[in-house]
Amino acid sequence: xxxxxxMILDSDEIYLERFTSVLNTKYQDKIEVHCFSNVQYANLFxxxxxxxxxxxxxxxxxxxxxxxxxxxxxxxxxKKSINQVDGAKAxxxxxxxxxxxxxxxxxxxxxxxxxxxxxxxxxxASDKFVYLFMSAAGGTGSSTLAAAxxxxxxxxxxxxxxxxxxxxxxxxxxxxxxxxxxxxxxIYAIKSNNANIALKIESLIKNTxxxxxxxxxxxxxxxxxxxxxxxxxxxxxxxxxxxxxxxIIIDADFSLQDISLSLFNVAxxxxxxxxxxxxxxxxxxxxxxxxxxxxxxxxxPLLQKVKIAYNKFSSKNAQQIVFDDVKxxxxxxxxxxxxxxxxxxxxANMAFLDNI
Amino acid sequence: xxxxxxMILDSDEIYLERFTSVLNTKYQDKIEVHCFSNVQYANLFxxxxxxxxxxxxxxxxxxxxxxxxxxxxxxxxxKKSINQVDGAKAxxxxxxxxxxxxxxxxxxxxxxxxxxxxxxxxxxASDKFVYLFMSAAGGTGSSTLAAAxxxxxxxxxxxxxxxxxxxxxxxxxxxxxxxxxxxxxxIYAIKSNNANIALKIESLIKNTxxxxxxxxxxxxxxxxxxxxxxxxxxxxxxxxxxxxxxxIIIDADFSLQDISLSLFNVAxxxxxxxxxxxxxxxxxxxxxxxxxxxxxxxxxPLLQKVKIAYNKFSSKNAQQIVFDDVKxxxxxxxxxxxxxxxxxxxxANMAFLDNI
Numbered sequence: 001x002x003x004x005x006x007m008i009l010d011s012d013e014i015y016l017e018r019f020t021s022v023l024n025t026k027y028q029d030k031i032e033v034h035c036f037s038n039v040q041y042a043n044l045f046x047x048x049x050x051x052x053x054x055x056x057x058x059x060x061x062x063x064x065x066x067x068x069x070x071x072x073x074x075x076x077x078x079k080k081s082i083n084q085v086d087g088a089k090a091x092x093x094x095x096x097x098x099x100x101x102x103x104x105x106x107x108x109x110x111x112x113x114x115x116x117x118x119x120x121x122x123x124x125a126s127d128k129f130v131y132l133f134m135s136a137a138g139g140t141g142s143s144t145l146a147a148a149x150x151x152x153x154x155x156x157x158x159x160x161x162x163x164x165x166x167x168x169x170x171x172x173x174x175x176x177x178x179x180x181x182x183x184x185x186x187i188y189a190i191k192s193n194n195a196n197i198a199l200k201i202e203s204l205i206k207n208t209x210x211x212x213x214x215x216x217x218x219x220x221x222x223x224x225x226x227x228x229x230x231x232x233x234x235x236x237x238x239x240x241x242x243x244x245x246x247x248i249i250i251d252a253d254f255s256l257q258d259i260s261l262s263l264f265n266v267a268x269x270x271x272x273x274x275x276x277x278x279x280x281x282x283x284x285x286x287x288x289x290x291x292x293x294x295x296x297x298x299x300x301p302l303l304q305k306v307k308i309a310y311n312k313f314s315s316k317n318a319q320q321i322v323f324d325d326v327k328x329x330x331x332x333x334x335x336x337x338x339x340x341x342x343x344x345x346x347x348a349n350m351a352f353l354d355n356i
Numbered sequence: 357x358x359x360x361x362x363m364i365l366d367s368d369e370i371y372l373e374r375f376t377s378v379l380n381t382k383y384q385d386k387i388e389v390h391c392f393s394n395v396q397y398a399n400l401f402x403x404x405x406x407x408x409x410x411x412x413x414x415x416x417x418x419x420x421x422x423x424x425x426x427x428x429x430x431x432x433x434x435k436k437s438i439n440q441v442d443g444a445k446a447x448x449x450x451x452x453x454x455x456x457x458x459x460x461x462x463x464x465x466x467x468x469x470x471x472x473x474x475x476x477x478x479x480x481a482s483d484k485f486v487y488l489f490m491s492a493a494g495g496t497g498s499s500t501l502a503a504a505x506x507x508x509x510x511x512x513x514x515x516x517x518x519x520x521x522x523x524x525x526x527x528x529x530x531x532x533x534x535x536x537x538x539x540x541x542x543i544y545a546i547k548s549n550n551a552n553i554a555l556k557i558e559s560l561i562k563n564t565x566x567x568x569x570x571x572x573x574x575x576x577x578x579x580x581x582x583x584x585x586x587x588x589x590x591x592x593x594x595x596x597x598x599x600x601x602x603x604i605i606i607d608a609d610f611s612l613q614d615i616s617l618s619l620f621n622v623a624x625x626x627x628x629x630x631x632x633x634x635x636x637x638x639x640x641x642x643x644x645x646x647x648x649x650x651x652x653x654x655x656x657p658l659l660q661k662v663k664i665a666y667n668k669f670s671s672k673n674a675q676q677i678v679f680d681d682v683k684x685x686x687x688x689x690x691x692x693x694x695x696x697x698x699x700x701x702x703x704a705n706m707a708f709l710d711n712i
Contacts, residue, residue: 136524138494139636167612168492168639168646221646225612255611256523256581279696280495283524290524290577316693337673340635 003032004108005050009042010035010057010076015093022097031104053107058085072107099179102203106181109199110189128240129247131356132267134254136287137280141311142273144340146251147174147212148347149271149356153247154211155348161205161245162214165252165259167221173340175214177206182216184223190231197238210345213245229258236266254287264294270306271356276318276331284308288323307356311347329355359388360464361406365398366391366413366432371449378453387460409463414441428463455535458559462537465555466545484596485603487712488623490610492643493636497667498629500696502607503530503568504703505627505712509603510567511704517561517601518570521608521615523577529696531570533562538572540579546587553594566701569601585614592622610643620650626662627712632674632687640664644679663712667703685711 010016016035023033034051036042039062045051046066053072056062064073075085080092091103133146143166150162164171165183181204189195205213218224227235239248252263264270272287274280288303295302308321310331320328330352335343347353366372372391379389390407392398395418401407402422409428412418420429431441436448447459489502499522506518520527521539537560545551561569574580583591595604608619620626628643630636644659651658664677666687676684686708691699703709 135494138491138496139631140495143635167610168642170638170642173635173638220649221612221642222649254523256577257613275495279499279529282526282529286524286526286577293576293578314692336670 003030004104005052006031006033006055006104007042007045007051007053008033008035008055008076009037009039009060009062010055010093011037011060012057013037019093023101026097027101031101052112053104055091055104058090064088070111072104072111074103074107096178098207102179102205105199106203109196109203112196112199128245129268130240130266131247131249132263132270133249133251133273134270135273135280136254136283137274138253140273140275140280142271143169143173143251144344144347145271145273145309145311145353146249147340147344148350149353150212150214150249151210151344151348152353153249158247159245160212160247160249161239161242162212162249163239163251164214164217165224165250165263166217167224167253169217169251171214171216174344175206175208175210175212175341177208177214179204179206179216182219184219186215186235187218187223187227187231190234191226197234198242201238201242202244224259227259229262232259232262236262240266256290261294264291264302265300267305269356270302271309271329272306273309273311274321275312275334276310276314276320278317278319281319281321284321285323288326309352309356327355329353359386360460361408362387362389362411362460363398363401363407363409364389364391364411364432365393365395365416365418366411366449367393367416368413369393375449379457382453383457387457408468409460411447411460414446420444426467428460428467430459430463452534454563458535458561461555462559465552465559468552468555484601485624486596486622487603487605488619488626489605489607489629490626491629491636492610492639493630494609496629496631496636497699498627499525499529499607500700500703501627501629501665501667501709502605503696503700504706505709506568506570506605507566507700507704508709509605514603515601516568516603516605517595517598518568518605519595519607520570520573521580521606521619522573523580523609525573525607527570527572530700531562531564531566531568531697533564533570535560535562535572539574540576542571542591543574543579543583543587546590547582553590554598557594557598558600580615583615585618588615588618592618596622612646617650620647620658621656623661625712626658627665627685628662629665629667630677631668631690632666632670632676634673634675637675637677640677641679644682665708665712683711685709 020033020035023031043066051071054067055074055076058075058077067073074089074091076093077090080095082090084090133142135142150160154160186200186204189200190197204215207213272284274284291302306326308328312334313331314334332347332350376389376391379387399422407427410423411430411432414431414433423429430445430447432449433446436451438446440446489498491498506516510516542556542560545556546553560571563569628640630640647658662682664684668690669687670690688703688706
C-alpha cells in the first residue's frame with residue numbers, strides 16, 4: 001500500500017508532537033507525517049516534496065496557491081463540530097485519531113491521482129463472500145437478520161462490512177458509531193468521477209464495538225434512486241477489491257431495477273426473509289418464480305444461491321415455504337418488547353445463522 | 357355510449373335464440389347482436405353493414421378475409437377452456453354471459469378504431485377520488501387495509517375499482533372471481549398502442565360478491581418493471597375517465613420510480629400504513645421527509661394528502677407517528693389465526709376506515 005504523505009502546519013508545537021506520536025503508533029504503515037510550525041520552512045519543504053494532504057491551523061496565514069493541484073487541503077481547527085472555514089474543508093484537531101484519520105483519507109481520495117488498481121491491487125473479486133439479504137414482503141425483519149448475521153460472523157473473527165442499500169433504511173437501528181459521511185457522499189463521489197473510490201469507502205466506514213464495520217445509509221432515498229447501472233458496478237467492483245474484509249453483508253429492498261439485478265449477480269448467497277404468514281410466503285414464491293425467469297433470460301444461475309430464513313415466525317399460523325430445491329435455513333420467533341438492536345444481538349446468538 | 361355491433365354465425369339455432377335473449381336482457385344498451393345460421397346470409401349482411409365483432413362456430417367454413425380489417429374475430433367453441441383455434445382467438449359458448457361479454461369487449465377494444473374520447477367522453481378526471489395505499493416498511497398489512505377499505509366503501513354503495521400494482525402482489529388473497537386476463541394484458545395493450553384502453557380495462561375487470569370490482573395483478577413482476585412513464589400516464593388517465601366508478605383504490609409498493617411519482621401525483625389521498633413498531637415508524641418518517649423534498653422540487657402539494665393508518669398495532673411496543681401536520685386516522689391490532697380475506701372482511705367493519 002502506498003503511504004499518504006501528510007503535512008501539517010500549526011504553531012502549537014506541543015500538540016504537533018503528541019499528534020505525530022499517536023498517528024505513528026496507529027497508522028505508521030499508512031501515513032508519513034511532516035509537521036511544521038513555521039510558514040517559511042513549510043513552503044521550502046513544498047518546493048522539493050510531493051505532498052498528498054495538507055492541514056493548516058486556521059490562525060496561520062498560508063497561501064494555498066503554492067500547493068500542487070492534486071494535494072488535498074483542509075483547515076485544522078480547535079472546534080470539533082466545524083466543517084468549513086472560508087469555503088475550504090475544516091477538520092477538528094481535538095477528535096479521536098480514528099475520525100481524523102478517516103477525514104485525511106477522504107481528502108486524499110478526492111484529490112489523489114492514484115488509481116484504485118495501484119492501491120488495492122491485491123484484492124481479488126472472487127475471494128470475497130457477499131451475502132445479500134432481501135424480503136419479498138418487507139417488514140419481515142430481513143434487516144434484523146442481516147445485522148444479526150453480521151454480528152455473529154464478526155464474533156467468529158471474520159472481517160465484516162455491512163452495507164444497507166434500502167431506500168428507507170437506517171443503520172442506527174442496529175449499529176452505533178461516530179464518524180462523518182454516509183452512502184450519499186459515496187454516490188456523489190462515484191458520480192463526480194474524480195475520487196479514488198476505494199479510499200473514499202475506507203474514509204466513510206464506521207467501526208462498532210460489536211466488531212462490525214459499516215457504511216451509513218443514504219441521507220435521502222432520492223440519492224439511491226439516482227444510482228445508475230454503471231455507478232453500482234463501480235461500487236460493487238471496489239467493494240470486492242477491499243482487502244480489509246473477508247465478508248460483505250448487503251441489506252437491500254427487492255426491486256427489479258438495475259441496482260437489484262447487479263446485486264443478484266454479485267451475491268454469493270441471497271437470503272430471502274419471510275415471517276411464514278400467507279401473504280409473505282405467497283410473495284416470496286412469486287419472487288422465486290421471477291428469479292427462475294431471470295436466470296433463464298440471463299443464463300446465469302440464481303435460484304441455487306437462494307436460501308430462505310424466517311423471522312417473526314409464530315407457530316400458530318406460520319408455515320414454511322416449499323419451492324423446488326430452495327433451502328430453508330431455519331429461523332426465529334417474534335421478539336417482543338425490545339428495541340431492534342437488542343433483538344439483533346439476541347438473534348446473533350442463534351446457530352441457524354451459520355447456514356446463511 | 358356507442359353500441360358494439362356483434363355478429364354470430366352458428367348452425368345451432370336454439371343456442372342462438374337463447375344467447376340473444378340473455379345478452380339483450382343484460383347488455384341491450386351495450387351490444388347490438390345479429391345472428392346467422394347460414395354462411396351466405398351472413399356474407400350478404402357483411403356487404404352492407406359495418407360489424408365490430410364477429411364470432412364464428414368452429415365447425416362452419418367461413419372465409420375471414422371478407423371481414424373489415426378492424427373487425428374483431430374469434431371462434432365460438434363448445435369447450436370452455438380453449439383459447440385458440442387455428443391461430444385465431446376462441447371463446448367458449450357455454451360460459452357465464454358476463455365472461456363472454458368481457459371477451460367480446462376485449463376483441464372490440466383490440467380492433468376498434470374508436471378513440472377512448474369518443475366512448476368515455478363523459479368522465480372527468482377531477483370527478484374521481486383515488487386512494488393510494490402504501491407502506492414505507494412493507495409487511496405492515498397495507499394491502500389488507502386497502503382491500504378492507506374497498507369492501508367498506510362498496511358496502512356504502514360506492515362503485516369501487518381496486519387495483520394492485522405491487523410487484524409481488526396477489527388479488528386472490530382478498531378477492532375471488534372468475535374471468536380472464538390481468539394487468540399484464542393491459543400493459544401489453546398499452547405498449548402495443550393499438551387497443552382501446554378504456555374497453556380493454558372494462559374487459560379485464562372482475563366482479564366480486566362483496567361488491568368490489570378489481571383488476572387482477574400482473575402475472576410476473578417483470579411486466580410491471582417494463583411500464584414506462586408514458587404508459588402509466590395512459591393507464592391513469594383512462595382509469596380516471598371510466599364513468600362506471602366513483603372511487604379507485606390503488607395498492608402499490610413504495611418506490612421513487614416514475615410509476616410511483618405518477619401515482620403520488622394522481623392520488624387524492626395517500627394512506628401510509630405502519631405497524632407502529634420502531635423500524636416501520638422510522639421508515640415512515642424517512643418517507644414523509646422525502647415527500648417534503650419532492651413537494652418542494654415539484655412545487656405541488658404532497659404531504660397534505662398523506663394520512664397514516666395502523667395495522668398489526670400491538671399496544672405493548674407500538675407507538676403513533678408524530679410528523680408535522682400529517683394526520684393519523686387510527687388503526688387495528690393484529691388479527692391472528694385467520695386468512696387474509698377473513699381479516700380484511702373483519703377490518704372492513706371498523707369505523708376508522710371512514711377517515712381515509
